[in-house]
Amino acid sequence: MTPAPAAESGVSDFVEAYEAARADGDPAPLADFLPDRSDPRFAAVLAELVRVEMEYAWTVGQPKRLDEYRVPYPELFDDSVILADVAFEEYRLRRLAGEPASPREYRERYGVNVSRWPGETAEERTHRLPFAAVPAAENGSEGDFPQIGSTFLGFRLHAELGRGAFGRVYLAHQGDLADRPVALKITRDVRVEAQALARLQHTNVMPIYSVHHAPPFHAVCMPYFPGVTLADLCRGFAGSETTPDSARALLETVRDKSGPPAAGAAPRSEAVRPIDNVWAAFHDRSGMDAVVWIGARLADGLAHAHQRGIVHRDLKPANILLTEDGQPLILDFNLADDSHTGGERAFLGGTLPYMAPEQLQSFLNGESHGDPRSDVYALGLILFEMLAKLPAFPAHKGDWRAAALASLADRQDRRRACER
Secondary structure: OOOOOOOOOOHHHHHHHHHHHHHOOOOOOHHHHOOOOOOOOHHHHHHHHHHHHHHHHHHOOOOOOHHHHOOOOHHHHOOHHHHHHHHHHHHHHHHHOOOOOOHHHHHHHHOOOOOOOOOOOHHHHHHOOOOOOEOHHHOOOOOOOOOOOOEEOOEEEEEEEEEOOOEEEEEEEEOOOOOEEEEEEEEOOOHHHHHHHHHOOOOOEOOOOEEEEEOOEEEEEEEOOOEEEHHHHHHHHOOOOOOOOOHHHHHHHHHHHHOOOOOOOOOOOOOOOHHHOOOHHHOOOOHHHHHHHHHHHHHHHHHHHHHOOEEOOOOOHHHEEEEOOOOEEEOOOOOOEEOOOOOOOOOOOOOHHHOOHHHHHHHHOOOOOOOHHHHHHHHHHHHHHHHHOOOOOOOOOOOHHHHHHHHHHHHHHHHHHHHO
16 A cells, blocks of 8 residues: 655645555555645645546546545535536546537536636547547637737747647747747647657657646647648549659649648748659659658658657548658647656547557557557558548447447458458
């Protein structure tokens, strides 16, 4: 049994003691790790331990609901500010597990302020799964995220590049560093992503400049690269007879789809065409050669991450940026499983059409799945889609569990067909 913290300990010491007990296999009842009710730290420690316990419970597929704490810990429901923080944790976990939930439900049930809570995205309404980045128009919840035209922590926000359930990506200018254009991802939770990206230094992984904090927000500053995602490219290829007949034609397609520079970005120079920088040797090669080249670069980037204990877990065309000079960049480590973060547990999630069978099964079992082979499987599905001009597996809609079961059946049927 892990000893209780000393009387002079802070909130984090109580949490660390609880985490250590869980790591040792102890049942770790909260009461064993709380200070006396007369202690001024009691409410803060209780709220933090409840959040941690709920995340443990949801991660192993045994959800613990906020109302279960009402009888043993009525204090949790006496302070509206503390209650709102804990209620948001349950809301977040429900959303990440694919369970329908709305801020209004919590406002009506608990009377807490939900004006800062993000709403459900269109992608989640379709798949009931966490989604990393969707077009801005698909999420109507403005919440209290910084607005275009404002300044946030010294960054002037010019345009919104994308958004998801818990974060947004902006095109911004960093005034204190030569007013350089950057991509600024503002979110309420970057615990795993920022640490993962900070350790990855690879040509084909989106690098990170810096991390900033302004409660309740965190911000990750990254380079701004004009380009399109492979999802944009694949949508353009869908239904066509062939992919572009050469690497150069593919790059021209990327430039065309990138459109004019986003508002506030530096104008593109015609004197130096990025198209001539990377794939010069591939200009006259086939489009298939170009796809193979992209696949090799992505595989190298994934190997770099895997060697450092990081598994992406949500690799898909929308999370790969193809820059104007042809380099593919792996984006969005929101769901990454990082073996170096100790107590930080990866969230359940992913995107059904690109999940490996083992990942789907773990998801259905309520377990976190962090096997590098699942990233390799997803990469294979992406390359298939680029070459065949259609996804390897359909995107099943409706209830998330039924959709996950149907996705798993698709893969089992495909395997049996290949074995015959």
